[in-house]
Amino acid sequence: MTRTVLDVRDLHVSLRSGERTVTPVDGVSFDVRAGESLGIVGESGSGKSLTLKAVLGLLPRGGSTAGSVSYSFADGPTEVDADRVRGRGAAMVFQEPMTALNPTMRVGDLIAEAVRMTGSRRPGVIRQRVHELMAGVGIPDPERRARMWPHELSGGLRQRVMIAAALATEPEVLLCDEPTTALDVTIQAQILRLLRDLRRERELAMVFVSHDLAVVAEVCDRVAVMYAGRIVETGAVADVLRAPQHPYTAALLASAPSFVGGSGRLATIPGSPPDPRAFPSGCRFAPRCTFAVEDCRSSSYTLAGADGGATACIRPEVLAEAAA
Numbered sequence: 127m128t129r130t131v132l133d134v135r136d137l138h139v140s141l142r143s144g145e146r147t148v149t150p151v152d153g154v155s156f157d158v159r160a161g162e163s164l165g166i167v168g169e170s171g172s173g174k175s176l177t178l179k180a181v182l183g184l185l186p187r188g189g190s191t192a193g194s195v196s197y198s199f200a201d202g203p204t205e206v207d208a209d210r211v212r213g214r215g216a217a218m219v220f221q222e223p224m225t226a227l228n229p230t231m232r233v234g235d236l237i238a239e240a241v242r243m244t245g246s247r248r249p250g251v252i253r254q255r256v257h258e259l260m261a262g263v264g265i266p267d268p269e270r271r272a273r274m275w276p277h278e279l280s281g282g283l284r285q286r287v288m289i290a291a292a293l294a295t296e297p298e299v300l301l302c303d304e305p306t307t308a309l310d311v312t313i314q315a316q317i318l319r320l321l322r323d324l325r326r327e328r329e330l331a332m333v334f335v336s337h338d339l340a341v342v343a344e345v346c347d348r349v350a351v352m353y354a355g356r357i358v359e360t361g362a363v364a365d366v367l368r369a370p371q372h373p374y375t376a377a378l379l380a381s382a383p384s385f386v387g388g389s390g391r392l393a394t395i396p397g398s399p400p401d402p403r404a405f406p407s408g409c410r411f412a413p414r415c416t417f418a419v420e421d422c423r424s425s426s427y428t429l430a431g432a433d434g435g436a437t438a439c440i441r442p443e444v445l446a447e448a449a450a
């Protein structure tokens with residue numbers, strides 16, 4: 127069995143919202159092994175980004191967490207210790223490279239800053255390593271591009287720069303937050319291919335967050351579907367796509383153009399995800415669920431299943447009946 131590199135248990139993230147405390151991430155558990163890619167998918171506002179930030183110790187001001195985040199790197203276990211984890215074992219790639227990259231630094235210097243975190247000091251060695259990293263993520267003519275400013279690069283190249291900087295510390299865990307959402311479809315496909323290749327070559331444990339189930343299906347082995355701060359379904363990507371066990375997953379599938387196909391009717395999920403200040407009681411998806419019954423509104427949350435798949439729906443069989 128390969129090593130579990132990241133283990134997240136019952137993670138809660140709370141934030142102050144005016145006078146009150148809200149909990150947008152409300153008991154999330156998952157693990158990722160070396161060389162494995164886990165997708166976290168859900169509509170905007172479901173708590174995906176906060177989950178990743180908490181895993182990396184990067185919470186917004188006034189944020190607090192409960193539960194546990196533990197890493198087990200090749201050289202031994204580590205409790206979450208933001209500095210240690212960020213500098214070495216884990217790294218993050220964000221959605222919008224233009225805001226994540228410092229616009230006043232040349233891209234070579236940005237990557238060099240990450241290289242220095244590994245302890246390298248000699249300028250010639252650092253420059254060499256920067257060029258290697260750039261070439262390694264498919265940036266042509268790295269010597270020339272290292273001297274350019276972020277705004278002089280295309281969106282795709284900027285995202286490659288961010289990935290190069292993330293890899294500078296040779297992480298074992300790569301956390302990606304919607305890394306291709308801001309890119310057009312062709313460039314998106316190239317970046318997804320790059321991430322897939324890097325994961326294979328470097329045996330990276332990857333967590334890949336997206337609102338798009340089709341993108342997750344391209345790069346991930348397993349998926350966790352998140353709704354209103356909780357994981358409502360998890361399983362092997364192929365199984366979840368073939369036979370979703372939660373009405374929310376089924377609704378996401380029905381609303382994804384690439385799964386419905388050109389001639390199919392695209393369904394939108396009625397309503398919108400709830401605000402963390404007013405999560406509904408019982409199943410949080412019940413108010414938007416076409417299958418909801420009275421029991422759903424008083425049910426308590428448990429993620430249960432077999433064969434590596436699990437659902438929080440108390441009546442998953444209704445989906446199979448509806449499909450038949």
Ligand SMILES: Nc1ncnc2c1ncn2[C@@H]1O[C@H](COP(=O)(O)OP(=O)(O)O)[C@@H](O)[C@H]1O
Pocket residue numbers: 141142143150168169170171172173174175176177186401402
């Ligand atoms: N800094 C913050 N202060 C207050 N609320 C926040 C903050 N960041 C996120 N939230 C709220 O937490 C919920 C989850 O946010 P987020 O994790 O960014 O969702 P996602 O990445 O799935 O779109 C949202 O309702 C959002 O409004």
Ligand SMILES: [Mg+2]
Pocket residue numbers: 174175176303
């Ligand atoms: Mg987000």
